[in-house]
Amino acid sequence: MNYYKNSCAAIAAILLLLLVASMSCSAQLSSSFYDNTCPNALSTIRTSIRRAVSRERRMAASLIRLHFHDCFVQGCDASILLEDAPSIVSERNAGPNRGSVRGYEVIDAAKSEVERICPGVVSCADILAVAARDASAAVGGPSWTVKLGRKDSTTASLTIAESDLPSFTDGVDRLISRFASKGLNARDMVALSGSHTIGQAQCFTFRERIYNNGSDIDAGFASTRRRRCPTSGQNDNLAALDLVTPNSFDNNYFKNLIQKKGLLPSDQVLFSGGSTDNIVSEYSRNPSTFKSDFASAMVKMGDIPHTGQDGIIRRICSAIN
Ligand code: HEM
Known part of the structure; x- marks a missing residue:
């Protein structure tokens, strides 16, 4: 009886530890996340974003907004970048995004430059977060240390994009x-x-x-x-x-x-x-x-956790691998 009770307690303790470990895995972002796996990731993104903003200054605004509209739907998981596909109903077509959100091709370009140096390592969600920071800095806004280690979603939610993004008519x-x-x-x-x-x-x-x-x-x-x-x-x-x-x-x-x-x-x-x-x-x-x-x-905002299925590192930001 005692043996039974002890082993139940042990199993419960292990389950609890596993739960805590998995929660902290998904929540733990760190600014040094790519220091060993892709040391030039951040400088590559910065060069790419600076180039885009010097071509068109408004792009800085568009990139900051793109990150915001990503984070408010399933967390910061690059779900906004996914295009329609058999298993995806794209968030790009949600009311607050369609004909309005811009900058997808700038993120695609930054991603392909990063893929060239470190294939399959840096998530699109992290590129969005870094791009928003670099965009702010490029037009005289503040800079900050971006926490990294986000994963990309394998799903998108048009429904949440419609319901959770704020409207210009909101009080x-x-x-x-x-x-x-x-x-x-x-x-x-x-x-x-x-x-x-x-x-x-x-x-x-x-x-x-x-x-x-x-x-x-x-x-x-x-x-x-x-x-x-x-x-x-x-x-x-x-x-x-x-x-x-x-x-x-x-x-x-x-x-x-x-x-x-x-x-x-x-x-x-x-x-x-x-x-x-x-x-x-x-x-x-x-x-x-x-x-x-x-x-x-x-x-x-960049810390809003990804909800739903486990994430991946997408090879291209607009589609799942
Ligand atoms: C508080 C609720 C918010 C509402 C209702 C709102 C709504 C809007 C709307 C309607 C536009 C113009 C879109 C268009 O006409 O195509 C816009 C543009 C913009 N929003 Fe917001 N927004 C909000 C918060 C934010 C936040 C939190 C951010 C970023 C952190 C943000 C960043 C931007 C930027 C930078 C633009 C200009 C984008 C461009 O020129 O491409 N907004 N917003």
């Missing part, structure tokens, strides 16, 4: 709860939204805001933005998210919000009498706090 409470469900707090959410200091948005995302003549928009700003965004049609005409310094990563986005010059409805709700007003004010006064909070929040 502040909804935004806060969406980010909370990914382990990010309100301060992280506001800091990360600060990446709207670069990049562009299409007319259909801000049309309602510039024509509704509400009191939460600066009249001059609305009329400027109406020039290239008519009441109907030309849905994909572009406008800079930060009208003052659209090409540099600074804290003007927050200064704009205080002047009621946020472009998207979801930008202006961060400063409209709600709970995030004080964070916006702080970032508008203090660019270095914004930049260091942005860097920490990007690291935190």
Whole structure:
């Protein structure tokens, strides 16, 4: 009887150890992950991203957004890069992504350069995380140490992309709860939204805001933005998210919000009498706090764990091996 009890306890202890070990395996990322297996991975990615951003500066914005839209769906696992295939319904066609998310070919190019030096070693999910950091640094934004060791998914989820990515019509409470469900707090959410200091948005995302003549928009700003965004049609005409310094990563986005010059409805709700007003004010006064909070929040976002089946290292980012 005693023997039976002891062996049960031993088995239970082993199972517990295995569970803890497997949990920490999937969670443990480290900045030195490729130091032995691919020492030139990071410099190769950096060269590739710098080249892409110098060709087109907006690409920096697009790459930061690509990483964000990856991490919010099944965790940071490069699921967004998978194209339609017999077992894959691509996230690229989800509402928030289709005709909007860009930069896939830049990640493909970086991946093929890395594959040339270390075949089958570096995940697409890690390349996305490094690319976002290098993109920020390339346009005057902060840099940070990227944790590495993510695996690529063998699945994608169009459904989660539709349901979990934030919408430009969301109110502040909804935004806060969406980010909370990914382990990010309100301060992280506001800091990360600060990446709207670069990049562009299409007319259909801000049309309602510039024509509704509400009191939460600066009249001059609305009329400027109406020039290239008519009441109907030309849905994909572009406008800079930060009208003052659209090409540099600074804290003007927050200064704009205080002047009621946020472009998207979801930008202006961060400063409209709600709970995030004080964070916006702080970032508008203090660019270095914004930049260091942005860097920490990007690291935190990059830590959103991959859910679902065990991952792999994809040979090409758009398809499973
Ligand atoms: C808070 C909720 C957010 C909403 C509702 C939102 C929504 C949007 C929308 C509608 C656009 C314009 C897309 C288009 O017109 O094609 C956009 C652009 C962008 N978003 Fe967000 N976003 C949010 C948060 C974030 C976060 C957390 C990041 C990054 C960490 C981010 C980075 C960007 C960047 C850099 C662009 C410009 C992309 C480009 O020019 O290609 N956004 N966002």
